[in-house]
Amino acid sequence: MSAVMTTPDPGQVYEFTAEVPQGQVIRYDLAALCSALNINDPTRIAVETDGLRRAMITVYPSNPLAQVRAVTREDLVMDRHGRIVIGVYHNGRPVKKRLFDPSTGSAQRHLVFGTTGAGKSRVVHLELAAEKINGFVSWLADLKFGQSVPEAEEHVDWPVRTQEGAVLMTMAAVAVAQDRMRRYAAAGRSAFVLGVDPLLNVTLDEANRALERGAPYRDLMTHLIKELGRTGRSVGVGVRLSAQAAHLEELGGSDTLRAMLKEGEVTLLRWSGSMMRQLVADGLLPAGEQLMPIPKTLAPRELRSQFDPAADDDDDAPGTQGMGYLLSGPRPTAMMRHLRVGSIAPLAGKDPEILALYGPGEPARLEELSAEADGENIGLIAYHLRHDPVAFQALCDQFREIYQQKPGHGGGGQHAGGAVDDGPEESADRPRKVLVEDRVRAVLAAADAPMSADEVLAAVNSDGGKQVSGGTVRNKLSALVDSGAAVQPGRGLYAPVR
Structure with missing residues (x-):
């Protein structure tokens, strides 16, 4: 492919596909791809994959999205x-x-x-x-x-x-x-x-x-x-x-x-x-x-001599x-x-x-609610006061005062306005204990490819938590596989179920 792209016609669009052998997942390195295609502007390349074995690579003369038209109604x-x-x-x-x-x-x-x-x-x-x-x-x-x-x-x-x-x-x-x-x-x-x-x-x-x-x-x-x-x-x-x-x-x-x-x-x-x-x-x-x-910008990266006066130019891109x-x-x-x-x-x-x-005209308005909904709900009271800035601000101040008086500032229990909270899943005041299984799951989920048990162990022990043994990590990996939360795509390798 690199031979085809060594001297491309600057006005042409090139499109070609890449495929890896069955059983592998296609991956690519953008810098290496640009180097292989002799392109110094990565914004000219578009890469789409099917998530499995194939990728479609399109090379444009310049970034095709540099200019777009205005939206219309x-x-x-x-x-x-x-x-x-x-x-x-x-x-x-x-x-x-x-x-x-x-x-x-x-x-x-x-x-x-x-x-x-x-x-x-x-x-x-x-x-x-x-x-x-x-x-x-x-x-x-x-x-x-x-x-x-x-x-x-x-x-x-x-x-x-x-x-x-x-x-x-x-x-x-x-x-x-x-x-x-x-x-x-x-x-x-x-x-x-x-x-x-x-x-x-x-x-x-x-x-x-x-x-x-x-x-x-x-x-x-x-x-x-x-x-x-x-x-x-x-x-x-x-x-x-x-x-x-x-x-x-x-x-x-x-x-x-x-x-x-x-x-x-x-x-x-x-x-x-x-x-x-x-x-x-x-x-x-x-x-x-x-x-x-x-x-952040579409300015191409150019390598210039440190003594070239033009290197100081700050051209807009x-x-x-x-x-x-x-x-x-x-x-x-x-x-x-x-x-x-x-x-x-x-x-x-x-x-x-x-x-x-x-455009002109009023925005759509809410339908008339039932008397049961419109009675004492503080949110709906606020809705009806939305065109009265003074009354609306007074209601916001009242809500803030009531909320700040609640134990824990709005943890579990009955909230103002009648909504019942089932309690936070995790908060700064009551963090959930992080288990070794959680740490193993996090490592597998963040990985770009299946990992060996030794790789998982090293990643877990570098996450800032308490150090664990290899046997503990292997037990957790086996348990995740048995529960269906992880798979073994190869001998000694582990990956999460997506």
Whole structure:
């Protein structure tokens, strides 16, 4: 293959496949691949694998995603499958994301991950605009005090900016889901039908601020979002989290919450180098799959003499905001880029292009709730006060005072607003004891390939915990195999069941 690519035509696109023998899993090293193909700009290469033996390698004359067109309102109208067009893949084909599943009547759970500056806020704008265009009721908690997506506030049914507002909003969403469950059961309905009630989506932008260790209402918010995940999907109440990282501690320390959300629509923008192993370990990316890294800019790396005056030039290069992977889509390893949302240059005020995307008119409003739901639930009281800033702030202050007086600041037991918490799975105050089996599982899950018992032992003893013996690790490995949690793909090798 390297002979074919030694002197490529700079205007041509090259595509070829690679395959490993049966019984092996294909893996690649990006730097080695670029070296073999005589390419010094890795952003020109797109690699997709089938997760097993084959890979498709495409080499472009320049990065095909350096420029993308602006999104239009037509892109955001749902098709008959409940999907909207959010971007383009590297081959120019549209990227479609599901907002609603008409075949099951299910609201969706959304995760948007990425580092600072990766474009998360523009993705949130794109999807909130789609919700308004399609008649969804949008509730938005912008936990950067409203600074993250300011244009959205007048185009959603309920915007909040504070931690207390986010808690009350999520309480209200749970109350809506429970009210719909009661009404649907009485009517003999087993599923949500779009058009009978409006679909409600709750968006938590900068969700890590509410769910990370040390957040003031972490346990309560974790419980409420778990409750939405359990009950909201079948009654038309969805949830979207936009967060800085995919680490468990960023999502309330809850395996249950993480498992529910990763079954939804998962978008990964530019990530840090340590996240790839975490993605595989958490099941957000299948074992054996790899993603091409996304640089901060598309500037090619050039080796210049240290005495070359041009080496000091600071030429601008296109950024990579909006580039990413739709991990829940049919092509999870295909790099894509979201359609452009708003102005490229920073503006002193609200962006007129984003406001135009939302369009004129009022956003959709929530249906009238039953008297049983609308009685004493503090979240729904907050909803009715959303247009009265003074009264709403007073209610937030009252909630904060009541919450701070509770033992443990909202651990297990009865929460304000009537929601019953089953207690945190793990918290800073009451950490679960980490067993040797947990450590062995973690090592296997984080590995890129099957491991021998000696390799597992070395990794366990380097994880910062208490030192263990080889016999203990081998016993735990055997127990995991016997329980079906691990397999032996080869003699003396161990791997987790994905």
